[in-house]
Amino acid sequence: MTRLPDWLGTGCERRAKLFACLAVLSLAVATVGVLAAPDQPRVTVAEESPENNTLVALQGYKHEGKAVELDPEGEVVWEYAAPDDVFDVEALGPDRVQVSSADEIPDSKCPDRYRNDGFKDCVRNALRIVEQSSNEVVWEYAWYDAELHEHELHDADHYTVRANGSGADGRADRWVMVDMGNDRVFAVNRQQEVVWQWNATDTYDRPDRMGPESDWTHMNDVDRLRPGVFQVSLRNFDTVVELRVENGTGPGERNVSVSPVVGPNQFAGKGGVLYEQHNPDRLADDHLLVADSEHDRVVELNRSGEIVWSFGGSATLDWPRDADRQPNGHTLVADSYNDRVVEVSEDGEIVWAVETGALPYEADRLPAEWSDGARAEGSSDRPTAPEANLADGGRESMVERYLGYVVAISKYVLPTWVGRQVLWLVVAAVSLAGATIEGVRWRGIRG
Numbered sequence: 001m002t003r004l005p006d007w008l009g010t011g012c013e014r015r016a017k018l019f020a021c022l023a024v025l026s027l028a029v030a031t032v033g034v035l036a037a038p039d040q041p042r043v044t045v046a047e048e049s050p051e052n053n054t055l056v057a058l059q060g061y062k063h064e065g066k067a068v069e070l071d072p073e074g075e076v077v078w079e080y081a082a083p084d085d086v087f088d089v090e091a092l093g094p095d096r097v098q099v100s101s102a103d104e105i106p107d108s109k110c111p112d113r114y115r116n117d118g119f120k121d122c123v124r125n126a127l128r129i130v131e132q133s134s135n136e137v138v139w140e141y142a143w144y145d146a147e148l149h150e151h152e153l154h155d156a157d158h159y160t161v162r163a164n165g166s167g168a169d170g171r172a173d174r175w176v177m178v179d180m181g182n183d184r185v186f187a188v189n190r191q192q193e194v195v196w197q198w199n200a201t202d203t204y205d206r207p208d209r210m211g212p213e214s215d216w217t218h219m220n221d222v223d224r225l226r227p228g229v230f231q232v233s234l235r236n237f238d239t240v241v242e243l244r245v246e247n248g249t250g251p252g253e254r255n256v257s258v259s260p261v262v263g264p265n266q267f268a269g270k271g272g273v274l275y276e277q278h279n280p281d282r283l284a285d286d287h288l289l290v291a292d293s294e295h296d297r298v299v300e301l302n303r304s305g306e307i308v309w310s311f312g313g314s315a316t317l318d319w320p321r322d323a324d325r326q327p328n329g330h331t332l333v334a335d336s337y338n339d340r341v342v343e344v345s346e347d348g349e350i351v352w353a354v355e356t357g358a359l360p361y362e363a364d365r366l367p368a369e370w371s372d373g374a375r376a377e378g379s380s381d382r383p384t385a386p387e388a389n390l391a392d393g394g395r396e397s398m399v400e401r402y403l404g405y406v407v408a409i410s411k412y413v414l415p416t417w418v419g420r421q422v423l424w425l426v427v428a429a430v431s432l433a434g435a436t437i438e439g440v441r442w443r444g445i446r447g
Helices: 011-036 396-413 414-422 422-446
Strands: 044-048 054-058 066-070 076-082 085-091 096-105 122-131 135-144 156-162 171-179 184-189 194-199 219-226 227-234 239-247 253-262 279-284 289-292 297-301 306-313 320-325 331-334 340-344 350-356 360-365
Touching: 054 085, 054 096, 066 085, 066 156, 085 360, 096 156, 122 171, 135 171, 156 219, 171 219, 171 227, 184 219, 194 239, 194 253, 219 279, 253 279, 289 320, 289 331, 297 320, 320 360, 331 360, 340 360
Parallel strands: 279 320
Antiparallel strands: 044 350, 054 066, 054 360, 066 076, 085 096, 096 122, 122 135, 156 171, 171 184, 184 194, 219 227, 227 239, 239 253, 279 289, 289 297, 297 306, 320 331, 331 340, 340 350
16 A cells, blocks of 8 residues: 655544645636636637638627737737627628617616616617728617516617618618517618517417516527518527517518528427527528537538538537638637637638637637628638538537536626636535544644
């Protein structure tokens, strides 16, 4: 039998010293982690650095939202700070971006209908067009809602239509948005007039147990696919649908029909192929690339709803919320609870990663140049997994799934530096308690 050093003592004294050593070691690891944690983004993997810059929407954990543009070395070359949360940022051109944000407003400054509605504070949702060179807001559409949580503007998409009396090219601007708090999708013109809308209650029955302010659909994404056709993510349905918007019989009237693309097409709360997904993108051949968030993975589905490519697992990704296929077959992923953005190669390996220092919601790779039709997000001309012969990647770990969840939740309720090191701090606290208990026992025995 191995003899322990005499300085450890015996019995309670030995256990007290071991607990104390473990506590010191855990505090040391936590301290190193705090000192090493980035206040600004930093590249951690650079096997294949991208050629172009990347736009990242940082939701943050405690009203620290902002939009940033990162160069391939992870340096911030542009930043736009919002009062609270930023969910989506998309480039409209070489000097303009649109930012979807949600700001918590004190009750005293809320409109009358939200001031004494039984909810603490209210939320002001805003879609802003920002000039990057000056950070000036050149256009904004905003509305108030009951509260911040589950009532935010998570996404908007810009498109144009042919219209009389519009610009020199005969095109007029439109913005389509998902209104989570009111369970609707709607589009506005540059004059801020609503030109069409669809309410989920037009198609689905809200459960009797859920009131109008409950988190029913959790609409979190909308993309215009082609004229009159829009793709919408109903997160709490685990469903992606298409809306077809057609002219009605009266002036300005619109008829909207709904077709499911994947998912149960109802509020089931179970998860299936997808589980509380974010930011689905349509690829070539009607394939769908989706951040399958609660499954900690990114998947690509063919038009029959079959998974043809998968990357992630809880030991690789933690609650990803955006995935964009790149022209070279790589996939850019916002790995939210790991506080990073990663690029996955065709071989299923992470070849570029940047720690963001805050909670990322979305990431878009900017084009090399802004020619006609250039876009800064995944679109239908991007290659599918079978076409590009992409390999699956990532691994699963149930232990890391639950530990990751604990760390993520702690970042919402504790100071961020504490949240990052919460597991080591818990080990230190338990060890100190054990050392104290064993020390008391040892003194009692000696006394």
